[in-house]
Amino acid sequence: MAAGADTAGRPSWAARRRLSAAFWRRGWLRGTFLLPPPLAWFALLYLTALVVLLISSFWRVDPFTTELVHDWNLDNFTRIFTEPVYRTIAVRTIGIAAAVTITDAIIAIPFAYFMARLASPRTRAALFVLVLLPLWASYLARVYAWRLILAKEGVLNWTLAQLGLPTVGIAYSNWAMWIVFSYVWLPFMILPVYAAMERIPDSYLEASTDLGAKGWRTTRSIVLPLAFPGIVAGSIFTFALTLGDYITPTLVGGASSQFIGNVVYSSVGIANNVPFAAAYAVVPLAVMGVYLLVARRLGAFEAM
Amino acid sequence: METRATRFGLWTWTVLVVLFLYLPIAIIVVYAFNSSNIQSWPISGFTTKWFASTWHNREVREALVLSLKAALVATSIALVLGSAGAFAVSRFRFFGRETISFVFVLPLALPGIITGMALNSYFGFWGWQLSIWTIIVGHATFCVVIVYNNVIARLRRTSPSLVEASMDLGADGWQTFRFVTFPVISTALVSGALLAFALSFDEVIVTTFTAGAQNTLPLWIFGKIRLGQQLPQVNVVVAVIIALTVIPVYLAQRLSRESGILRRR
Numbered sequence: 001m002a003a004g005a006d007t008a009g010r011p012s013w014a015a016r017r018r019l020s021a022a023f024w025r026r027g028w029l030r031g032t033f034l035l036p037p038p039l040a041w042f043a044l045l046y047l048t049a050l051v052v053l054l055i056s057s058f059w060r061v062d063p064f065t066t067e068l069v070h071d072w073n074l075d076n077f078t079r080i081f082t083e084p085v086y087r088t089i090a091v092r093t094i095g096i097a098a099a100v101t102i103t104d105a106i107i108a109i110p111f112a113y114f115m116a117r118l119a120s121p122r123t124r125a126a127l128f129v130l131v132l133l134p135l136w137a138s139y140l141a142r143v144y145a146w147r148l149i150l151a152k153e154g155v156l157n158w159t160l161a162q163l164g165l166p167t168v169g170i171a172y173s174n175w176a177m178w179i180v181f182s183y184v185w186l187p188f189m190i191l192p193v194y195a196a197m198e199r200i201p202d203s204y205l206e207a208s209t210d211l212g213a214k215g216w217r218t219t220r221s222i223v224l225p226l227a228f229p230g231i232v233a234g235s236i237f238t239f240a241l242t243l244g245d246y247i248t249p250t251l252v253g254g255a256s257s258q259f260i261g262n263v264v265y266s267s268v269g270i271a272n273n274v275p276f277a278a279a280y281a282v283v284p285l286a287v288m289g290v291y292l293l294v295a296r297r298l299g300a301f302e303a304m
Numbered sequence: 305m306e307t308r309a310t311r312f313g314l315w316t317w318t319v320l321v322v323l324f325l326y327l328p329i330a331i332i333v334v335y336a337f338n339s340s341n342i343q344s345w346p347i348s349g350f351t352t353k354w355f356a357s358t359w360h361n362r363e364v365r366e367a368l369v370l371s372l373k374a375a376l377v378a379t380s381i382a383l384v385l386g387s388a389g390a391f392a393v394s395r396f397r398f399f400g401r402e403t404i405s406f407v408f409v410l411p412l413a414l415p416g417i418i419t420g421m422a423l424n425s426y427f428g429f430w431g432w433q434l435s436i437w438t439i440i441v442g443h444a445t446f447c448v449v450i451v452y453n454n455v456i457a458r459l460r461r462t463s464p465s466l467v468e469a470s471m472d473l474g475a476d477g478w479q480t481f482r483f484v485t486f487p488v489i490s491t492a493l494v495s496g497a498l499l500a501f502a503l504s505f506d507e508v509i510v511t512t513f514t515a516g517a518q519n520t521l522p523l524w525i526f527g528k529i530r531l532g533q534q535l536p537q538v539n540v541v542v543a544v545i546i547a548l549t550v551i552p553v554y555l556a557q558r559l560s561r562e563s564g565i566l567r568r569r
Contacts, residue, residue, distance in 0.1 A: 017474070019477065020477030020480065034388045037388055041444075042407055045441055046407075049422040049425070053418070056425055110314055111317060114317065118314060130325065130326075132557060133550050136506075138549050140526060141545055142332075158346065187325075240413065240415055241415070244414070244509070245417075246417060261415075261417045265512070284418070288413075292413075
């Protein structure tokens with residue numbers, strides 16, 4: 001009886017093992033079973049949605065019935081390029097995104113250098129967590145905090161008054177947006193720059209010193225060029241995230257601080273003109289496309 | 305190498321940056337205890353009364369429940385799809401592999417407003433009503449990326465000889481998965497799930513386009529701040545949310561440092 005059960009169990013056990021081994025050895029077999037679900041999700045929901053969006057930018061909305069009219073035209077794009085207000089908004093968005101990227105790079109480089117080269121392993125681990133946590137701590141909360149800080153009766157003006165300095169009225173302005181964006185995206189810049197700096201071998205810096213280079217010369221000729229891919233990698237985040245944002249402009253920007261995102265948002269939500277919103281959303285998409293191509297040339301993807 | 309002055313300068317800079325990162329967060333927590341309902345500094349007195357009134361606010365509760373539900377379902381979908389994708393792509397080179405990796409990270413790389421708009425017009429195209437399910441679809445799409453990245457990073461660091469050894473010793477596929485593969489990736493799954501949950505719980509940009517008339521907690525906060533209503537309660541919610549998002553991320557960070565039964569080096 002026992003022997004019978006054994007022999008009966010044997011072939012199925014062997015078959016199971018053969019099957020497992022086949023799955024392990026042949027990647028395509030595993031892929032055939034595992035890839036379709038996530039791929040279908042992305043293809044059917046996400047990629048198709050993106051394609052529909054791009055297509056709808058060539059459609060228009062009937063002004064009287066507010067129905068979508070599927071006739072192909074370039075009216076939305078003509079409007080974006082000819083009406084000066086949309087050009088102003090696009091230039092403001094891209095300009096502030098660039099300013100934020102540069103500011104974050106300037107803040108991040110010395111910090112990352114200290115973290116990667118001077119800090120003890122324990123301090124380094126602690127700094128890493130300290131940078132990571134704000135990144136995930138609610139984005140809205142951090143923007144709102146700055147709204148309170150920069151307000152007329154806020155912490156900033158109170159501090160200035162205590163120091164006997166004149167108060168400032170930068171709440172609800174482009175300055176406020178610049179500060180807040182630089183604040184919220186800073187960790188995205190620090191982490192890749194730190195990763196790049198950590199990979200610079202000590203011997204390079206020693207060699208530079210041995211050859212008589214002073215601190216600044218070593219920084220300029222060794223550290224910065226080797227950290228550059230990391231800086232570009234960080235700039236992808238700071239630039240893209242600023243480009244697509246409309247929450248911060250709404251909360252801390254002024255009446256004349258509209259971003260591309262605000263126009264897109266109100267076109268969808270208030271005016272119910274999806275084709276125009278889609279056409280305008282192509283602007284950050286195109287800018288990011290070019291940016292990513294340049295970034296890849298500069299080796300940013302290996303540094304991420 | 306560096307002179308003492310340089311070292312001191314860099315140290316000071318680092319301290320200042322950490323202060324810059326944390327002061328606003330500290331300030332928002334202080335405001336949650338502000339006894340006045342006028343938001344000015346310094347706060348006029350210390351009270352915990354807003355915590356009680358926020359807890360009894362029906363809108364806040366409903367938004368919280370919706371946020372938790374959406375985050376839980378989105379995280380579950382992301383766990384299944386993200387790890388399936390990671391297992392399929394790892395250790396297997398095929399035509400179009402790079403394209404697939406690229407597509408998986410797209411929802412994080414593209415500006416949120418584009419993802420949001422795309423989903424919004426797509427749902428409209430099919431005539432789907434915006435509901436909790438449309439919120440979940442939006443969230444799951446970028447949560448998949450988080451889980452995928454975590455699991456694939458762990459699989460890359462894991463030596464394939466472990467699985468081969470297990471099979472040589474007579475384990476079948478299920479046993480190998482149960483006793484070797486799963487323990488190796490379990491902490492990566494947990495940390496991926498925690499990060500995905502935190503991301504979904506906090507998302508605003510995509511959600512504004514997929515939520516319709518309902519409010520998740522971030523949408524409630526955004527609406528109230530914009531209109532300047534119920535600000536004392538907003539302060540409380542925001543302070544609590546910071547705690548709620550920071551804890552999972554801190555845990556995830558600890559989990560991904562130690563890789564289960566496998567330690568590199």
